[in-house]
Amino acid sequence: MIQLHHVTVTAPTKPLLHAITVDFPANQFICLIGASGSGKTLLLKHLLGLVPETLSVGGTVTFAEGEDWVRGREIGYIPQHYQQSFVPFLTIKETMRDLCRAHHVAYDKEQTESLLCSFRLDIDLLDRLPHQLSGGQLQRMAIILAVFLKPRLILADELTTALDPVATRQLLDWLRNYQQQTAATVLFVTHELTHALHYADTLYIMKEGTIIDAVTPETIHASRHPYTQALYTNRHL
Numbered sequence: 001m002i003q004l005h006h007v008t009v010t011a012p013t014k015p016l017l018h019a020i021t022v023d024f025p026a027n028q029f030i031c032l033i034g035a036s037g038s039g040k041t042l043l044l045k046h047l048l049g050l051v052p053e054t055l056s057v058g059g060t061v062t063f064a065e066g067e068d069w070v071r072g073r074e075i076g077y078i079p080q081h082y083q084q085s086f087v088p089f090l091t092i093k094e095t096m097r098d099l100c101r102a103h104h105v106a107y108d109k110e111q112t113e114s115l116l117c118s119f120r121l122d123i124d125l126l127d128r129l130p131h132q133l134s135g136g137q138l139q140r141m142a143i144i145l146a147v148f149l150k151p152r153l154i155l156a157d158e159l160t161t162a163l164d165p166v167a168t169r170q171l172l173d174w175l176r177n178y179q180q181q182t183a184a185t186v187l188f189v190t191h192e193l194t195h196a197l198h199y200a201d202t203l204y205i206m207k208e209g210t211i212i213d214a215v216t217p218e219t220i221h222a223s224r225h226p227y228t229q230a231l232y233t234n235r236h237l
């Protein structure tokens with residue numbers, strides 16, 4: 001379980017995240033959904049320890065009792081702009097080996113190749129620079145980069161904004177499958193309620209810097225929160 005207690009992020013002139021207290025269950029596919037600017041990315045960045053120094057943070061985050069989870073090892077991150085996962089002058093394999101060195105783990109060639117295979121990516125791509133991959137290949141490689149050290153928590157930010165419906169379906173199916181096989185926890189940020197309803201175990205609804213509701217695909221229709229009701233009613237628009 002990931003516990004947030006009174007988490008705040010504040011800009012010099014205004015609060016951005018307001019005293020968020022929530023327990024995210026472990027081993028679930030969790031969707032974080034909300035309007036643009038509601039604080040979804042900022043919440044992920046706080047979990048990653050990546051909130052910029054110009055903002056002040058408060059409250060506590062406990063990943064698992066008595067454990068210290070580290071970004072890159074226990075926490076994998078697929079950023080909204082997935083190109084940010086790569087170093088332009090390093091091949092994909094060099095980036096992976098650097099990550100292994102940084103976290104004192106051995107590079108697992110077999111596991112990496114099996115991940116590429118599960119995405120139907122050619123193994124030769126590992127020896128290329130990021131700009132020598134197509135956008136779609138690079139996006140799938142960003143997912144591999146986020147999971148290849150077997151993190152317990154995977155944070156995925158707006159993974160499918162640039163994808164057509166078929167590619168979106170394949171990618172989300174892959175991530176859902178991976179989550180179930182590894183029993184990792186996935187925190188998936190999306191605007192798309194239909195995706196959340198199809199894939200999530202639990203949905204957390206964000207509005208204006210806080211989590212205002214928690215529902216499941218089965219219970220959302222009965223939510224008493226007006227914002228959740230409006231999201232649900234307008235889901236096909």
Ligand SMILES: Nc1ncnc2c1ncn2[C@@H]1O[C@H](COP(=O)(O)OP(=O)(O)OP(=O)(O)O)[C@@H](O)[C@H]1O
Nearest residue numbers: 011016034035036037038039040041042043052055
């Ligand atoms: N470094 C920053 N300095 C000041 N304000 C920031 C900073 N980063 C984010 N914000 C503000 O915090 C609020 C939440 O931003 P955030 O990026 O988390 O929204 P979001 O829900 O992910 O939106 P979107 O769906 O459009 O990506 C916004 O009002 C944004 O302008």
